[in-house]
Amino acid sequence: MAAPESEPALCVVLHDVAPQTWDAYQPFVAFAERLGVPLTLLVVPDFHHAGDLRRHPQFVSAMNARLARGDEIALHGYFHADDLPLRGDPVDFFMRRVYTREAEFYRLDTTAAGERLRRGLELFAGLGWHASGFVAPAWLPGPGTRAALRGLPLRYTSTSQTLIDLRSKRTHKAPGLVWSARSRWRRAVSERVNLALLRRHRAAPLLRLGLHPVDMQHAAARQFWTDALTQLLTCRTALTKSTWLDQAA
Numbered sequence: 093m094a095a096p097e098s099e100p101a102l103c104v105v106l107h108d109v110a111p112q113t114w115d116a117y118q119p120f121v122a123f124a125e126r127l128g129v130p131l132t133l134l135v136v137p138d139f140h141h142a143g144d145l146r147r148h149p150q151f152v153s154a155m156n157a158r159l160a161r162g163d164e165i166a167l168h169g170y171f172h173a174d175d176l177p178l179r180g181d182p183v184d185f186f187m188r189r190v191y192t193r194e195a196e197f198y199r200l201d202t203t204a205a206g207e208r209l210r211r212g213l214e215l216f217a218g219l220g221w222h223a224s225g226f227v228a229p230a231w232l233p234g235p236g237t238r239a240a241l242r243g244l245p246l247r248y249t250s251t252s253q254t255l256i257d258l259r260s261k262r263t264h265k266a267p268g269l270v271w272s273a274r275s276r277w278r279r280a281v282s283e284r285v286n287l288a289l290l291r292r293h294r295a296a297p298l299l300r301l302g303l304h305p306v307d308m309q310h311a312a313a314r315q316f317w318t319d320a321l322t323q324l325l326t327c328r329t330a331l332t333k334s335t336w337l338d339q340a341a
């Protein structure tokens with residue numbers, strides 16, 4: 093693990109950015125814009141097989157406007173849906189049905205992962221976007237995906253607690269805050285857990301706020317994110333992931 097010498101930083105990362113979810117993010121995006129916070133947008137090329145970006149010119153224009161403002165687009169899966177059959181063992185069942193149902197890149201072998209990653213990068217390139225990062229849905233890149241990433245022109249990938257520079261091979265500690273907002277009890281637990289994480293990681297060189305579309309449906313989650321961002325900006329600089337890596341290099 094390496095810690096850069098720069099001042100403490102913060103990345104605000106919007107997950108699952110797609111034509112189906114972009115509207116829900118608008119109040120938060122406007123809030124971040126007022127604070128001058130650049131966003132890292134994890135964009136899905138064809139969200140759940142129903143959001144092929146080539147058929148959504150308005151969304152593409154919205155992303156182009158964000159890029160012009162200094163946001164960054166990273167590749168976040170291709171479909172963001174785990175369509176492979178279950179393997180039949182309890183660990184596989186837990187990871188792919190209880191922990192998440194979205195782990196698209198968890199079970200892909202190297203060839204399939206490489207093909208799908210290239211397909212996503214090509215779709216982005218066709219829209220004029222150059223993504224330097226890939227984040228696996230649910231932060232679950234399987235061994236096949238990890239191997240495939242080594243042969244691609246990508247700068248970084250991340251897990252739930254690290255940011256991995258694929259060029260220098262450095263793994264940077266990057267604690268992340270994330271909500272599980274699907275049910276009332278999960279939201280109550282999320283608030284307590286995230287407040288504790290804020291305290292525990294107050295000296296971390298890089299902290300990530302990972303927002304999901306479902307968070308935007310719940311007042312407690314929305315309030316937490318806007319409060320946390322406002323408070324963190326008093327002692328941290330907000331950067332996109334690529335900009336942070338440039339400074340750390």
Ligand SMILES: [Zn+2]
Nearest residue numbers: 107108229230
């Ligand atoms: Zn996701």
